[in-house]
Amino acid sequence: MKDARIDRRMFLRGVGGATAGVAAASVLSACGTGTSRTAASGGGKSSKTLVVRDSGGTYGDANQKAIYEPFTKETGIQIQVVNIQYAQMLAQVQQGRPQFDVIDDSMSDFLRFKKAGATEDLDYDRLKNFKNAGIAKALVTSNAIGKNYWASVMAYRTDVWGGQKPSSWADFWDTKAFPGDRSLQGLDADRPVLEFALLADGVPLDKLYPLDVDRAFTSLDNIKGSVKKYWDTGALPGVLLGRKEVVASDVWHGRLDALIQQGSPLAYQWNGARRQSNALGIPKGAANLDTAYQLIDFALRPDVQAAYAELYPMAPSVPAAYKKLVPATAANLASSPEHLKSGFDMDVQWWDENGDAVAKRWQEWTHA
Template sequence: MRDVRTDRRVFLRGVGAVAAGMAATALTGCGTGTSRSVDGGSGKNSKTLVVRNSGGTYGDANQKAVYDPFTKETGIQVKVVNIEYAQMLAQIKQGRPQFDVIDDSMADFVLFKQAGATETLDFDRLKNFKNAGIAKSLVTSNAVGKNYWASVMAYRTDAFGGKKPSSWADFWDTKAFPGSRALQALDADLPELEFALLADGVDPDKLYPLDVDRAFRSLDAIKGDVKKFWDTGALPGVLLGRKEVVASSVWHGRLDALIKGGAPLAYQWNGARRQSNALGIPKGAANLDAAYKLVDFSLRPEVQAHYAELYPMAPTVPAAYKKLSSTTAANLASSPAHLESGFDLDVEWWIKHQDAVSKRWQEWTHA
C-alpha cells in the first residue's frame, strides 16, 4: 500500500517540519494548472476538474473506477496531480490551489483543518452521503472517508506445525510460535504501539489514550526476536518468502500477489489497525460545484464496490458489500467481521503525541 503511505511520510515528520517545508515549496504542481475552464460555455464539457491523489496503482484504480465513469456521466474532464501535503498547503495559502478535490489520508485532513486550508463541507450537497452509513469517525467538518486500509499480521502457514496465530498475543509468544519476527519501522508509518498493547492484554475498545510506557515494556519483551524493522511495504513479503521471519506486521494487500501465486502465507485480521483516506475540497477551489459532484459520485455504493474490486482498499459505504464478490469482500478491512475484530487508529491522538513517540521509538530501536 505504498501509494497511499507516500503521504504519511510527510505527516510523520511532524507539523513543524511540514510548515518549514511549505515555505520552500514552489507553487507549480506536477504538471497541472492549465485549462481550468475548457471552453467557457454552459455545455457538459465546460469544466476540467483537477484532483490530487498519491498516484501509482492507487491512482490507476481511481481513474478506472471513479474518474472515467464520472466523466462519462457528467462530461466533466478530470486531471490528476500527485503532490504532497506541503506543496498543497503552500498553494492554498497563496490563494491559488491548482486542484479542486483532495484525496488524502484522514490524518492530513486534520492538519488541513488546523491550518484553515479546506472548505467546511456542505453535506446537503452530497446526496449520496445522507444514507451512506459512513462511520462517524470518518466524517469531519472538512472531509468524508472514502476507503479504508489496514495494518495486519501476516505469517507463514508452514511454520508452526499446523497451528495458526490468532492474535497479537500469539505474535508475541515466541515459545508457542517460535521464529523471528518483523515489525514496521518509523520511516514507513506510525510505530505499532497498539499491537504491543493488544499483545499485553489491553482491550481494543480501551486502547486510547495509548499507555506509551506499557507499550514499550511490551515491545521490550519481543525486541530480541525482531530480526528486521521494515521500512518499505514490499519488505515483509520478501522476509516471509525467504523464511527470514515467520511472522510480520504488514500493510494489507501487499501479500495478495504472493498468496495468489501459491506462497504459504496468510493474513490474520484479529487486531487490525485501520486507517482511512478521505475526500475534501481546498479553500479557493476554482470549480466548487464540480468538486462536490465528484465527491458525491465517489460515495455511490457501486462506485465504491468497483474500486474495491480493482484495489485492496475497503469501502466506507456498507451497501457496497452487496455489490462485491464474496472473495473480494472477505479480503477487505471494512467487511463486517473485520470491522468487529479490528480498530480505527485515533488520528488526533497520534497528531498530538507523534513527535514524542517518534523520539522515544528512535531511542528504543538504537538502544
C-alpha cells in the same frame, strides 16, 4: 500513516508497489482530453476540467478506472490528476492559488489541513449520497469525508508451525509457542505500532485509547529480541517473509496478495487490525467548488465504491457497497462486517497530539 499515508509511504503505496506522488513538481496526468479548467464545450455537457490530487501509483490507477473515467462519462467533466505532497499542497493554498479542486488524502493529513485553515468546511447537504450512507462517524469530519479504509494486519508463514496459526497479537508476541524471527513496522514507514503491543499485553480493543505509552514500550521489550528488522517500505515484509528470514510480520494489507496468488505459503491474520482511512475534501480557494462537490458525491455511490474495491484492496466506507461485491473480494477488505468487529480505527487525533513524543521515544528505544 502520515499521508500514509498513502502518499509518502503507504500501503497505497499500494499493492504491487504503488509509488508516492511526485513532490518536486505539479505534474499533471490527464484523464480524458480536457486541458483547460474552463474550456467551452461543443456538446451538450460541460467540458470544465476538475483537478484532483491523489497519490498516484496503482492507487491512482484504480481511482481513474473506478471513479474519474465513469464520472467523466456521466457528466462530461474532464479530470486531471496532480501527484503532490502535503507541503506543496499547503503552500499553494496559503498562497491563495491551489492548482487542484479536490484532495484525496489520508485522514491524518486532513487533520493537519484543518489546523492550518487550508480546507473548506464541507456542506453535507450538497452530498446527496452521504444521506443514509451509514459512513462511520470517525470518517465524517468538518473538512473531510471518508472514502475508503486500509489496514495494518499480521502476516505469517503457513509452513513453519506444523499447521498452527497465530490468532492474535498475543500469539505474535509468544515466541515460545510460535518460534522464529519477526519483523515490525519502523518509524520510517509510518506510526509505530504501539497498539499491537498493547493488544498483545491484554488491552481490549475498545480500551486502547488514549494509548498507555509506557505499557506499550514495556510490551515491546518482550518481543524486541526476536525482531530481526524494523521495515521501512511496504514491500519489505513480503520479501522477508518470502525468503523465510522472518516467520511473522505486521504488513499493510494487500501487499502480499500477489505472492499468495503465486502460491507462497503466506496468510493474513485480521484479528487486531489497525484501520486507517483516506478521505476526500476541498482546498480553500478551489476554483471549481460546485464540480468538486459533484465528484465527491459521485465517489460515495455504493456502485462506485464497489467498483473501486474490485480493482484495489482498499475497503468501502459505504456499507451498501458490500451488497455489490463478490464474496471473495468482500472477505478480503478491512471494512467487511467481520473485520470491523475484530479490528479498530486508529485514533488520528491522539497520534497528531502525541506522535512527535512517541517518535522520539521509538528512536531511543530501537537504538538502546
